[in-house]
Amino acid sequence: MPVPWPEGGPWVLATTSASVDWQRAAAALAAASTVRAAALVFGSAERPGELLLGELATVLEAGDAAADPLSVDEAAAVVRTLARTHGLVLVVGVPGLLVPAGRAGWTPMDLAVAVSAPVVVVTGTGPDAANHASLALGAVAAHGLAAAVITVGDLPGDAAPAAVPAADAGAAGEPGPGDAAEQPVPEHEAGMPVTPAGRVPAGALPDDHAVAARRWLHPLLHASAGRPKGDTPPPAPQPLPPPATTSGKRVVLLLAGVFVSLSLVVCGLAFCQPAGQTDMSLEQVEVTAGPEGFVRPEPEPGDLARPGAAPGPDAGAASARPVAEICPQHRGRVTPARPDRATTRRVNAAWQRIEDWLAAHAPAGRRSLAPPAAAQTVDAAQRRMSVAFPADLVASLRRHDGVRPRSAGFALPPFYLPMPVADLPAEWLMLCGVLAEVFDAPESTWWDRAFVPFASSGDGGNLLVDQRPGRRGRVGEFFNEEGVSFDGWPGSVAELLERTADSLETGRPYAGRYRPRVTADGALDWDIV
Structure with a gap:
């Protein structure tokens, strides 16, 4: 075939x-x-x-x-x-x-x-x-x-x-x-x-x-899918909806004109190296500064405030702020989240249902689930990112530290592979770096330092939990050309796992859109209906 x-x-x-x-x-x-x-x-x-x-x-x-x-x-x-x-x-x-x-x-x-x-x-x-x-x-x-x-x-x-x-x-x-x-x-x-x-x-x-x-x-x-060759300035960004009005809305920001410096890539990857291991060695050869004629758009009246960008004709020419200033590492006294017994029981019960279904119907998917993450590793990631994870995400990582490397046997609907905790800081810092390089402000409609990615689609998208005050633990979806959307996603990781288990056990499409299917090699896949 x-x-x-x-x-x-x-x-x-x-x-x-x-x-x-x-x-x-x-x-x-x-x-x-x-x-x-x-x-x-x-x-x-x-x-x-x-x-x-x-x-x-x-x-x-x-x-x-x-x-x-x-x-x-x-x-x-x-x-x-x-x-x-x-x-x-x-x-x-x-x-x-x-x-x-x-x-x-x-x-x-x-x-x-x-x-x-x-x-x-x-x-x-x-x-x-x-x-x-x-x-x-x-x-x-x-x-x-x-x-x-x-x-x-x-x-x-x-x-x-x-x-x-x-x-x-x-x-x-x-x-x-x-x-x-x-x-x-x-x-x-x-x-x-x-x-x-x-x-x-x-x-x-x-x-x-x-x-x-x-x-x-x-x-x-003739490659044609993805970030186009830029020759026009990006459209003005739209603000994230407030907490009470997020339902039914989708935040869209076309990331035209985003040229990320390679220092960001290198720092983002070296960032996740455990102590005692060598950093990755990459040599920067050439990075274009951006499309000719690129200008930073003037903020619209409804846009979020952007500290550090003074008004006036030269506002767009200001240098990007350091990544460490936008998304600080090891900043403050972050107390790592520890799930209580009730949260652990709830998450483990959802995972048990998923594991049982995979073992019976999609054995390759069951084998792809990684062993638990060590508590100290999860704690270290939270301190490094200066963000306390939601307790149910910690409980989930303590059950399965993502999926095994080079394994695609299990995905959260519709195509998100759970990430190991060691990958979370690098993913977070890379996206924070784009925020610093492009938007020159700690707040943005595209990404926020309080977002914690935990599952990746491999094509520029991920699932995240929102840890901003007043919105803690809510699951959202990110894609680099669209930004963040919370529309249709559950209020917690535990609920996401429970809904996934419901769909597997009943065969009903997740959220009415994604039906579970087992491939010929015993892996779990999701069909769009």
């Missing part, structure tokens, strides 16, 4: 040898897209050139693997962080898909599995191209991921540089309709199990690289 090709998000780009011009392939993918693109590069001795830097908003190179290697989970966290502010994230593995790239010998293939990313295999046009591409495609097929092939180099004979005119995305090794297209087959492609979805020629670049790139690459490789 064909595997759908995503229109954006993370794509793993792996070369078949160190001699393949991966930069030209990555630049073509970025140029052909309509979204802001980033690249995270592993294993390349070649620094990014002008062509690549000219097409990407952000380029990160992993530090020397021999000095301070990333674990696969840390690398996945970097990818997910970039995906929050970029529509396309190219994860580049040089010199190959199965070559170790980090701590404990993980490979780009392992990272593709961890973030559920399709794989773009980049090969040359030499006599070994078909053999090398076939080996890489076989590895991808074994993991059930989607794959495509791009060739880079001189095209022998009369072969055209244009991509295959019609081919559906599919699992590696499964030819699509385009494989039967009537067109000359270059000799180096004769042994490939699939027709390349892109042919990028060598030599001088055309005047309009974007137009040419879209011609070289099949439309499935």
